[in-house]
Amino acid sequence: MTIPFYKYQGTGNDFVIIDNRNGNFTQLSTVEIAFLCDRRFGIGADGLMLLQLKDGYDFEMVYYNADGNEGSMCGNGGRCLVAFAKHLGVIDKNAEFLATDGFHEAKVLDNGWIELKMKDVNNIEKSPEYSILNTGSPHYIKWENDIAKTAVFDEGKRIRYSPPFFQEGINVNFVQLLNDTLNVRTYERGVENETLSCGTGVTAAAIAASNDSIGFQERKILTPGGELKVKFEKKSESSFENIWLCGPAKLVFAGTITL
């Protein structure tokens, strides 16, 4: 089978994207997806997405991690898929699509940034050292004094495979607050390595770092792959709505690959 594909990246979190509006690529196996994401034998990516048709929506997002298994929500992936939908002419400046965690809205800005509305957060487990919350994917936020020195792979892997997380897994974000900006490095479940950026992860970090005031808040985030912004409304200590993940999403190259 020959597959036409597109390679996108959002702050260095990179994805193979396949236009599955004809339904021809629905049956890709776990092994085939892991091969397509392999950086030596395949195309290379942190994940693979299918853009497909869905009644009542502009499109549906189906997301797989680099290990070939279906993932939970991917924020950077969602932003890249919106840019791809715009490239195909499926949408213009606004999108309404379905993902594994439900309905999402998105906007394409003139500067190429994509703003993606994330699901509401209604529960945060907090301690002085860490926070745990779900922004479409499960995230562990660990506060650090100097993330440049953090052993992200070793420490991220240790937490991801420790009880109570080891069966379902969790994404682990190391977060340092510096001059009002959050610096974030992430160990991603399903990639089982550090990635250059994680959209649901920086969203979780921004919410976990919110100040006490109820109402609109905004955070600039720096990841190893670039800059993102997260905006949200704080409704109470543990309830957050109108959450938007904002940042660039770019087409890198397109091609075909034969399985």
Ligand SMILES: N[C@@H](CCC[C@H](N)C(=O)O)C(=O)O
């Ligand atoms: N890179 C993603 C997160 C993808 C989901 C994750 N790896 C999982 O299934 O837990 C993002 O940008 O949010």
